Amino acid sequence: MPQTAGERIGVYPGTFDPITRGHSDIIRRGAKLVDRLIIGVTTNISKNPMFSPDERIAMVEREVAALGLDNVTIVGFNALLMKFAEKQGASVIVRGLRAVADFEYEYQMAGMNQQLNAGIETVFLMADVSLQPIASKLVKEIALFGGDITPFVSTAVRDDVLVRIKTLGQLGDY
Template sequence: MERLKSVAGQRQRIGVYPGTFDPITLGHLDIIRRGAKLVDRLIIGVTTNPSKDPLFTPEERIAMVTREVAEQGIENVEVVGFNALLMKFAEKQGASVIIRGLRAVADFEYEYQMAGMNQQLNNRIETVFLMADVSLQPIASKLVKEIAQFGGDISHFVTDKVRDDVVERIEMQGRLGDY
């Protein structure tokens, strides 16, 4: 599939929104929905990061993100797995923009440094930061997993289907803590 299709004689603007999405949260979906409005095509790059102790395999996360994006009715989004340097992935996709979500000042510090490094690798690809909706700012996949592992209600942080996926996986793996 050719990624640089012409739209009325112009090059298509492609954005990449990378992450582990383990699991995808309402905060992620907010950034996807808003980021998709900024570009002609948004590619969600589901990456591996073993240091984050993933609950789901990359293939399961790709399927989960694909399902959730379809449920939202966002049509200009494609979900792709990758295990490479972000800038190499973005170049391969023909992206001109990387979209990153910010929740707090701590996120900004890390993301600012990452954007600077990425600019050194390829200054033709811009990084755009989107602030998470204020009601969604505290949500982090890591915290969602911790709450679920101790029997807490995660329904305010993820969709019903994702909640069911997380609870089922935790029970299957016997990772449920004392509560």
Template structure:
């Protein structure tokens, strides 16, 4: 008897990918046979990196994790993307109460769209809870140090981008 692999999707903008994201990817990959990291663009956010740059960044960062992890882009409703990937699980990370309220509402809406796909919430590691891509970018733009929040390679990319677009607060 052949069993169907359990597939999970972990969606996000990953602009840039942080140590918090990597914690959720690492732990989420243990829960499923295949984890599909879906990189998307949120129209309400102004990305520092292009979709292709973010895809390359995430691919490089997940190489060391092992397991069956795919990194793909998507520009669709999350549930359509999950269905296309054959997912039975959506993995979401939670940092704080504000995250929970938003994610709880989204999970309820997603369940209405497809009740065969479960949303699984993973609490961010306590040391990583305050990390948010938006704040990492803001710290970097104003000349702060971001080494505690991203890998050395991502730090180098963010610093180079900030130098290109111009740092503020000098």
């Protein structure tokens, strides 16, 4: 969808495997900063995804619908982030931060992205204090070992993860 005059478009990229309460917090807050927020669900095979890109897109669509945000859309992509952002007409990249380790990585990425397109700003949002320890990788690990992931994801996402673990049939086989 092309940008209209004066419209500020933001992109919040991620693998969302699975989408967590932390992601939802950043989406909710990021949507307040722009006229339109595009959630870019990307493929990152180095993260050993539990869910396919289509499953993750559907999961994010369902979670965003539950937030009731009418200025958020979800788009899958498998390209360089800055190329994706340019194609979407974005002027802002929204990134969530949890800890110092996140900042170091994100700072480096923001610098590289600025070299690729200085016209697109990166905005960092700190996760809510209660949500800072949540990471998709840890959610999957906790679930694989039989732990309760309810505090970290919605009930629907918890159910998706538990069904996937049952279909895998054995620990760590995803």
